[in-house]
Amino acid sequence: MFSWLKARSPESRQARSGVRDRWGGWASVALILAVILVPPALIRGQREPMRFDDRHLRQLQTLQPEYVFVGSSTLLSRIDPARIGTLRPGTHAYLLGEVGSMSALWYLWVKNSLLPSGVRPKVLFIHFRDTELTDPIDETGSVVGQEKIARNRVGDERLFDRVMGYHKGVIGRLREGLLRLYPIQETWRKSGLWLIDGIGFFAASPEYRVYLRKRLFGSDPITSDEAAEVVAERGRFKARLAGEIFSSANQRVLKGKGGLTGGADERLDFSARLEHAFLPELVRLGKEVAARVIFVRMEPRPPMDDSSLTESGAMGDYQAALRGYLAREGVELHDFNDERAFKFDMYLDGGHIKPEFRSFYTERFVERLSEAFR
Amino acid sequence: MSHAPHDARMFKVLSGVLGKSVEEVARLAERQEPHGESFWDSLQHINIILGLEAEFGIRFELLEAVDLKTVPLIRAKLAVLVR
Amino acid sequence: MIFHSLDFLLFFLFVLAVYWQLGRRAQNLFLLGMSYFFYGYVHPWFLYLIFASTVVDYFCGLTIARHPEKKRFVLWFSIVSNLTFLCYFKYFGFFVDNVAELLHLLGLPSFTNTLDIFLPVGISFYTFQSMSYIIDVYAGRLKARENFFEFALFVVFFPQLVAGPIERAITFLPQIEKERSISATDVRDALFLLVWGFFKKLVIADNVAYIANKLFALEETTFALAWTGVFAFGVQVYADFSAYTDIAHASARLIGFKLSPNFNHPFIAASPAEFWKRWHISLSSYIQDYIFLPLYFRFRTRGVRYAVEKGLLITFFLIGLWHGAGWNFILFGIYHGMLVIVYDRCKVVTPIGIRENPWMRPFQILLMFSLANVGFLLFRESEMDYILRHLTLSPLAATGELQWRAACFLFGQALFFSLPLWIHTAYAHMGHRLIPAESWFRTFLQVMVSAAMFLAILVARGDSEEFIYFQF
Known part of the structure; x- marks a missing residue:
């Protein structure tokens, strides 16, 4: 029935045999490929030593904060620790945050910086957007991301490697393989930027x-x-x-629709994602280190007319499942998606607050969660 | 240099529209494949259509005009239309 | 799936490994399956649309062939159904936004557009491609195809599916229908083109994109900073789009196909008409054949100039609209249309001694490059008040020392990143005279340059951005 699929015309046979006959031509292709691909692999370069960065650990020990916040650049744009100090005199707040971080790094910070620091905050706030608690990787597959991980991990990180290994997949492993094959991507990158x-x-x-x-x-x-x-x-x-x-x-305020609330066609199965997430460990470590753990879902920028954003059904289901899970674990979740105090003009883009409204945001945050700041 | 009876007149039209010498146009035409890219732009295309119509006393239809993209195609069309 | 991802690398290696083991028919079926996989990789629902478009045009083609008396109706049925898909996904949200805005301006009760229609990648490209088939069958230039799979492959062929070149059925279907072969020379040339394409994308486009993004994001700016941003964006869009085209050409060549040209060193165009003959060639020639010429023939009874100018304005308006649902894109189109008309009128009054003088050409190129940059501003900036701000910034206004130095800093970097593009253009125009096409020295030079570009990709690539033309 499918014999026509196998039928090869005389021309095609000729074309292929022609290919085999001209070995000289193919040898030149192989040589060209070798000249292009091999030399960069031979350049190893001076790799900068990647040691654990104890900056957070030392600062936590010095400050002894009552309130510790964990999150990414969206957290950094929202919460002003100095303002918390003035709103609640005599207390200190510390931001364990970095641009482009997600739950993989949050887990490492809590485990390797907060826990060993000996600091036992009254409240540990973990700020996240949408599905970040079950999405450990953002730029962690890139050279920059790998540097971040290397600066925050200590020795044997079995759980970390297992979860990351799952999310890396074939492509992540291939990317790592290429990094090993061409270490100049790492060792020469700074020279490239300097030039x-x-x-x-x-x-x-x-x-x-x-x-x-x-x-x-x-x-x-x-x-x-x-x-x-x-x-x-x-x-x-x-x-x-x-x-x-x-x-x-x-910076201009880029107009447009509000922030992202999850694609309508995306599958957001919370329980399936939870099996390969740092969230359970984050909850366990949080409860071990702090008297109280509060997860905060940050709101995206509202539409230009400050009307409320519509959330896709899949995202609604995901958030309900997350809320149920956290309730069972005995930790709190505050969802700022229903917050109306933050207007379109206060945002720098879809996710970040303008610097001049950081203080206002902090005040509103403390007011809304006043009971946690007592 | 001419390959067909109408080449001389065709090159004269092309030369006038493109602002190149007849020899240069003929040389460019030599390099062109039958269905390759033309060396004139859309406005020059219109001017070439007008020039050919005036020179040969013919009138192209839309579908013929679309095909007049290269010298070999114009040559073939003129062979049919100009007796 | 995007070209500069490891996903594509694995995908393409798999395609190559299997493809050349098969006979032509099986190759076509395999390519069809792989093309659907490529297109539906991230959003499988995209496949419904492209499949629907394919089925409609396949049967319309057959109906035209079997029932010539109905061919006009069938042609319009196909065009309307293709454009309905395109308009719904690409323009409906824009239309609703503008109706709401208009009602608001008129003081009538308005509404907020809560529609969030997701634009399927490449819809403008494959819709046009599919329509070219029906129009050519209608015009009798092309025979309607009986083999559905081969026709479907023409619509969904993965190397050029999402950002062109827009292929014509008349040149591409015959390639699907004949045996294909590959030689060592093909592979060698494709390799050079691949490295050059990836270099343009990852090193040039992605690095200048960083500069353009930073400068377009400034609230307060100066003439020098703003136009440095526009220059960087111009370099970015050319490097980005031509890189996609090169990678598409190389990938197609590795499976035995030849795609249409899309770029021919547009930055050395000396006039707007020449610019459009060098820039996005597959779109401009498509528009010329299927829109401009029919318009011209429709209006020609009212005088040549009237027909040409009206045809040009409508054509360029549509070119603008094709690029995106936004007033800036419409302005971009009309601006280029006006440029072509003004240049054409000036041509009549400019002595040929000046117009065709080779010594004038550098000045003509510089002027055209500057005008093209104004077009790039319209292309990039979607907010009218910022477009106006850019256009009204005075070069003579007092500029702070830091602002001036910042502009020099970023312009220097953008110029540095664009150097390979200028060198490539210069080589294409003069290098052949110095280095014979088939000489060993030329191959040696190509290998060395490719090796250097690969090294640059490893150490100096920018933060990866999507190809700009994916959004169209």
């Missing part, structure tokens, strides 16, 4: 152009002071760019 910055600085700074000319073509040697001054000036310029031109106060 690109240097090109911009060359265009922006007449002094740098003079310095480079002297360094490359001058007869007098460059003194170490001169070199240090150039590096320092470059740093100052970059800091001014970040602090003045590209400060968050000078």
